[in-house]
Amino acid sequence: MTAMMLSLLFFGAGALAAALPGRFRRFPAGPLAAVLGSAAGLFSGLACLLSGDAWDFTAAWRLPLGYVHVGEDALSALFVALISLVGLLAAVYGHGYLGRDKGDGKKATSFCWFNILMASMLLVCLARDGFLFLVAWEIMALSSFFLVVFDHEKPGVLRAGWIYLVATHLGTALLLVMFLLLGRGGDLDFSRLGASGATASVVFLAALVGFGTKAGFAPFHVWLPEAHPAAPSHVSALMSGVMIKTGIYGLLRALSFLGAPEPWWGWVLVGIGVASGVYGVLFALAQHDLKRLLAYHSVENIGIIALGLGLGVLGSATGHPVVAALGFCGGLLHVVNHGIFKSLLFMGAGSALHATGTREMDRMGGLMKHMPVTGAAFLVGAAAICALPPLNGFVSEFLVYAAAFTCLSARASVWSGLAVIAGLALIGGLAAACFTKAFGVVFLGEPRTKLTACESPRSMTWPMAALALLCLAIGLSAPFMAGLVMPAAKLLAPGAAFASPVAIAEMTAGVSLAAALLAGLVLLFALLRKRLLRGRTVRSSLTWDCGYAAPSARMQYTASSYAMPVVGMFRLLLGTRVHADPPEGLFPKGASLESHTEDLMMRRIYGPVAGVLSGLADRFRLLQQGRTHLYILYIVLAILFLFLWNLAG
């Protein structure tokens, strides 16, 4: 508890120090405080997870509508540890990222919000009172909004910020409804919240949409691909890696108030999971903007998390403890894993962006030679997000798969199991397509435009290297990680309906043995190859392009052409618009091809709805003439009306 308080204190101090004016700004107080605070938070979270000691604290003073009641149990601790870990590395990275070409003032402001965001995210996970939770939630939304619009002078950034702000507040509105339903007597303390029967189902739906908007579940995800690319990369890493996970945390916390779940909640979660997963990965494939691609992959991975949690809910609703255990463990572990590899990927994208000055994949290429550390780290992240062994993504997806296969072999909830397996298989294959594209086009081959790229400073490469090592370490220590998330999973499956963890331990032991075998074999063959080639002639030459001796970088496959077959296969869903200006005649002058894939939900649903709404809002222009005396008249009229109403009542 002390560590946690210390952590919040550091963040607060950091925010204040960074907001100080003038010459104090030369000293990097913001990053330093963020690092210290994150370290303390990480310590607190890990200590709670490893020792199993939960704590609970109610301050003597009270807020207008509730108490300052905080606490840390296994579920909170898991998220606290993840947030702190990613926050720590993102702060170090951000120090380097903003260090070069932004002014000290701007950087300090950014880190002021960064510290506030960190503190509010931790507070969201710690709050044990509905009012405190909502306050922290709102601070989190606002501080991240200010971080998103950091580069507000660039075109499109402000628009992205507004979309984010609207989306998150619509979500918050539903959360308000949820808490009102849960706290029947107006008392919002978590220990006294509860609902049953039809109310429980309504609460579940409100939580699903409210928290799902933050998390990025498929129909509510539209802000994600707008806001994440617009933000500076360390902020994208923090937002995509951990901030959207607070939505998952909120959903799980809400579930814990509701007692025994209904089976259809599980079905809904599985349905949303498949939809988000496939939707996310398909739209990611169609993107040309590296960071937008990564943002869509967050939608995909949130879908995978929802699949795991859905099976967990289903398992505990239908009385299949092994399914429940595997599903919740898989979902929670994927929360951790996605936090790690997605922040790694965003940092890698940030370095690439830093070096080339563009986010367009089709203008990059060949960065591996100039940025070896970034490239290697991005490769690890890309392989991890494709769930390839022996990295961490495989472990969590394996657990979700195992939950689904348990469904099938127990002949319980077979349709959900089938949906999960088919969905994950399709997602896996398409994610591999997407990340070979991202990695291959950006880092491999020849540079597509003139490059002046060089490796980023150590403050940027070391966090990436640390995250990449973590990916490998988690991949090799599956039993330990399953044990780490187990207490949190136990909190979610109420009562004694929980499996003895023997089955999980056996499976995860098998996974890590196989992963270790794989890693060992890779080393073995690499050494063997080295030995075979020793003393032989190893020459360098041109790429053997089927005999063509003057290849140019423009002849390479681009990101668009690489993804074209798959995009074509799903054209009904994607609705990619292509403007082609094909070469004509014997000696064609110029030709061009342009393709653009706008979000389906944005194009078909949110865009038109927003259009209607703003059309309605335009009608109110009549009232808003811009003359002060008119406004004063309105105020007087309003007061008069209230006065009369009061008299009548």
Next chain:
Amino acid sequence: MQSFLDILMILLVLLNFRLLGASQLGTCVHSVAFQAVIIGLLALLPHGLAPSWTWLMVGAVTLVKAVVLPGLVRRAMRETGVMQELEPFLGYTVSVILGVGLLAASFLVARPLRVPAGGMTQVLVPVTIFTMLTGLYLIIARRKAITQVLGFLVMENSIYLFGVAFAVEESWLVQAGVLLDVFAAVFVMGIMIYHINREFDNIDTDRLSDLKD
């Protein structure tokens, strides 16, 4: 016996998918004929191997459905010189994937239906529904008139299968009635297609040379 039935069922379902995914008219006609043979076998199974009236009737009906009607359709195709390509409204891959959905739907629909399966396998009802849906799909989602005839034939197959599923006494009686209707339908459609084609041949510029004769 049971496993033999199962394999016949699976073949039936696969034939439906062949109908959904086929791009050539010939393949479709062939599939419909094959389907009729399988359904004939299914109708015979409960009656054992001893020769009887049922054998004769079912044999005759199967002969009509597997040889005569496809023959009529082929003749119509030949005489109207219709192209082999199917011209679908919805692509073949999409059709096959939709077929999976239709199959799942028919399983879901058949579950609460609780049809007395009359000693036949429990799958018979969903497979019947699926066959009927396939026929409907062919009628709706393909452009050519001749595929509509084929769709009718597939639906007729499924109705007969329903008779088998309900273990109707003298199911061939039902069959005979249905068959008569379909026969008339095929006949009428054949004539209509022929006429439509003849009318429109004159407009088709590719065939203006025919006028020389």
Next chain:
Amino acid sequence: MIFPMLHVFLALIASPLLLSVINRTKAFFGGRTGAPILQPYLDIAKLLRKGTVYSRTTTWIFRAAPSVELASVMAALAVTPLGAIPALLPFQGDLVFLAYSLGLMRFFTVSAALDTGSAFCGMGASREVQFSALAEVALLVGLAAAACLFRVFSLTDICRQAWAAGPVSWEGGGTLLLVAASFLVVLLAENSRIPVDDPNTHLELTMIHEVMILDHGGPDLAFIEYAAALKFWILGSLLVSLALPLRFADPLPDLAAGLIGLFFLAVTVGVIESVMARLKLVRVPQLLVVAGVLSFLALFDVMR
């Protein structure tokens, strides 16, 4: 323990032999004598003794890829059973590991191809990821059907139960037949055989696998060829285990039956390659979707 090790040993020794069985079958159909039965071994031995040439465009990814490919396919071999012979390292859920370690292999093949910066390699890579995404669905759903049928989900248990059921009883025979048909398509697609890809030519624009490895040479190419042979063995073992249940209740004849099954499979693939032409490229996804549909049907067949 001795028989699983024997199976792995045999796979390591004999997998290139399957490729030459295919080639001999094709030669027989084409009225030729065909290459010597040991030709794949000779090729690999020759390549292992050579030096190599690297493109100046490439990075260490290109150099590391063959080793990773061989390692991942061997890790997959460790969880592959052959009929009643258990795998070396069986655990519940190892079927997911098998699918994803083959995924790792593909990831590096494709990355190495993109590393060369050649348009040909990019084309092959693009097609590979498209087709494999569909094939993976067919593979995993097919395995799910088998898992649902036998109520276990480790490859070793599934295959053991399939063989325990035996060929006569036909318990779930329809399901297994559907899965086997689906896996045959997956096997052909994943091993880049006709009708999906043609392993014989390198330069046509319709090539997939061969065009991706154009730039490799020397020991690297030997690794890749050997890994390809092992991959055929692995997917073939799965297919044989599910489609050819010949149980003898004694490990030695079981192993022999499995090997005969693999030989028979190689001949079958040879016959398919001889009598079929490669599909039009746009038709390949349709074929793979059909394989997926067969897997789904198998699952429906269990669940009804």
